[in-house]
Amino acid sequence: MAIHDFLPPRRLLLGPGPSQVHPRVLRALSAPLVGHLDPAFLGLMNDIQSLLRIPFQTVNRFTIAISGTGSAGMEASIINFVEPGDAVLVGINGVFGSRLAAVIERCGGKAVPVEAPWGESIDPNMVEQALRRSGPVKALALVHAETSTGVLQPLDDIATLARQHDTLLLVDAVTSLGGLPVEVDRVGIDICYSATQKCLSCPPGLAPFTMSDRALSVVMRRRFPCQSWYLDMGLVADYWTEGSRTYHHTAPVSMLYALREALRLVAEEGLPARFARHRLNSDALIAGLLELGLTPLARSGQRLPMLNCVTVPERIPEAEVRARLLTQYGIEIGGGLGPLKGKVWRIGLMGESSTESHVLRLLNALEELFVQGGWLTTPGVALGAAMRVYSRIAH
C-alpha cells in the first residue's frame, strides 16, 4: 500500500472544474479549526450568507452553502419542493438537464421535458407550448450554463412564463455563478444552486443555494416530509438562522473557511470587472482556437465565457492530444460527455483560471502539439489572434 507523502503534480486547471484556487483560499483552508457552534464560526456563517448574496444578486434571507457538491445542491433544489405526483417542466439540452429530470423522477415527481439539441438553448416558445399542454406544474427547471455543451440559457422570457403560470422558477447556476450575471431577484428566480469549484474558484465540496420567500413557503407547506433528512432545508434552516442555530449536522468547517475567502475575492474584484474578465479571456481563446480549426459548438450570443466547448476536427486524435496536454504541459482540459464524447473539448476559463497568461499558455501548447501532429503549418497564428483581441481592449 502506498503510504508515501502525496505531492500533487502541478496542473493548470482549464477543464470543466475544479478551477484554479487562489493561494489566499488555500491558506484559509489550512487554518486551525474551531467548533461548528463556536461564536466565531457562527459569525463566519453570517459572513458567508452576506457574501453569497453578492454573486446571486439577491436579498434572499435563505442564502446558504449546502454541505455537499453541486450535485447535492441540485438534489436539495428538487426534493425540498417536489412531492410525489408533482410535475416539473425541465429543459433538457445536455447532461445536467437530464440529471435534473432523473432527480425529479427519483423523488416521485414527473419530469415534463422540453428538449433542444445539444449545443442549443431551450426555446421559450417551446416552454410556453409545453406549459399549455402539461397543465399545472410545480416548477420550471432550467440549466443556466450547460457545462456539457457550453450553452448559455437566456432566462428572462422563461421567467415571465413562470410568473404568468404561477409556478416556481428553478435555475442551475453551477457553472455561471461568479462568471456571468445570475440575477436572482431581477429575473425572479425562486430556487438557485451552484457549486464552489467553478467560477467561485474554491475547492469542490459545497453548493451555494438561495431561495425566495415564495419558495420557502412551499417548503413549509409540504404535505409529506422531505425524503432526505440530510438535505431537508426546513431543518438546515434552523442551523443557518441567527438566534436559532440548532445543531443539524456538523458543518464542513474548513471548506466554509475557504468559501468565505473565495467570496471575498469575488467581492473585492466586483461583479462587473469579473464578468468582463471572463468575457475577454473567452473571446481571446476562441479567436485563437478558430485559427486551429476548432469551432464553438454553440452559436454566437449563446456561448458561455467560462466554459468554451469547441468541436475538434476528426483528423485530430482528441483524447491523445488531451492526454499529452496533461502529461507534457500540465494542462487539464475536458473532453466531451455523452453524445459529444470524442467530438469536443470543453475548456474552462473559470474564476482564477480565466487569465490572459493561461489562455496564451494553452494556445501555445496546442500550437506545439498541432505542429508536431502535422495539423498546423504556421505556428503563431493562434497566439497572434488571441493577442489581437487583448490589444484591441488595451488600446
Next chain:
Amino acid sequence: MAIHDFLPPRRLLLGPGPSQVHPRVLRALSAPLVGHLDPAFLGLMNDIQSLLRIPFQTVNRFTIAISGTGSAGMEASIINFVEPGDAVLVGINGVFGSRLAAVIERCGGKAVPVEAPWGESIDPNMVEQALRRSGPVKALALVHAETSTGVLQPLDDIATLARQHDTLLLVDAVTSLGGLPVEVDRVGIDICYSATQKCLSCPPGLAPFTMSDRALSVVMRRRFPCQSWYLDMGLVADYWTEGSRTYHHTAPVSMLYALREALRLVAEEGLPARFARHRLNSDALIAGLLELGLTPLARSGQRLPMLNCVTVPERIPEAEVRARLLTQYGIEIGGGLGPLKGKVWRIGLMGESSTESHVLRLLNALEELFVQGGWLTTPGVALGAAMRVYSRIAH
C-alpha cells in the same frame, strides 16, 4: 458587511467533534488542486480505499469516502438498502439512534425501535424479542458509539442475531472509528459509516463508508431506484471502481487530500497503540473529573474512551462554566443534547485531541473555575488523580 480577514481564535477542541487536526493534515488541505479525473487523483482515491480498510478492519472492496458529513453517511447507509415498506430494527438510546429511525421513516421504511434509557446500551435480549415479534426485517441498525451519551454498544451478540435471522447488520461508527476497534469483518458488520472529524482527526465533510458483498448484492437487487441520485451507491461505485471511473459528481478534492493524510497518521501510529492511547487518556480524565464531583453517565465497561459524558452537579451552572472555558481558556467541550441538556458535559478526547497535555490543561482550567465558583476547596486533586493514572502506566 464583514470583509476582513478571518482569523480563527485558538481553540483546543475537546467537544464531540470536530477534534484537533494534525498540522500535516492542514498542510495536505492546502495543496494545489488537481482534477477529479486526473490520473494522480485516481491514485489518491485508491490509497484512501486501502487506508480506510485499516480502521474498518475489513477487506471489503466497497470502502470509500462519501462526499458529505457523517449524517450523509447515515443517510446513504439507509436509503441504499431500505425500500418502501421494509422494516428495520433500530436501537434507540440517544440522539443518533433516533436520527437513524427518522431517516428510515423518511425513505418509506418502517423503524422498529428497541429502546434503552439514555446512558445505557441496547440489550441483545430485547433485540431478540423484538425480532421474534416483528417478523422479517431488512436490517438491524445500531449506534456503536452514541455521541449524545458516551455509551459503547457491544456488537457481538447482536451480530449473531443478525446472522441467525439472515438480516443485514448496519452500524454507526461515527465516533468510534479510529479510537475503538470497529471490527467490520470479524463481527460481521454489513454496512458501516463514520465521519472524518472524530477519531480520524480530519476536518468534517466526508463520511467513510464500507459495505460487505452481501450488502452490495442487496443494492444491486433493488426493486426501485434509490430515492437519492447524489447518494446512490450503485452510481457512486462506478467512480470509485478502478477501470470504470465514470464521472458521477465532482469529488471534494481538497478534503480527500486531507483524509488521505489523516489516515496515514492512523496507519503510522497503528491501531493497538491508538486504542490504548484513547483508553489511557480517558481513564486519566475520568479520574480527575471524579475528584471534581463529575460522574460518568454510562456504567463502567460501557463507557466510550473518546467521548466522556459526565453528569454535572446541579449546583454548578454548566452553561456558564462551559462558556468561560471557551472564552477564557480557549477550550471547547460539549453540552448535553435533548433530555440531557443542562445536565451533562460531553468531553471529547478524539484522535489528536486525546493527549496527556490536553487532559491536564482541561483539568487545570476546570480546577481554577471550580475554585473561583466555590465548588472546590482543594485545588490539585483532579490533576493529581489524573497524574496518578499516567504514572501507573509509566512505571
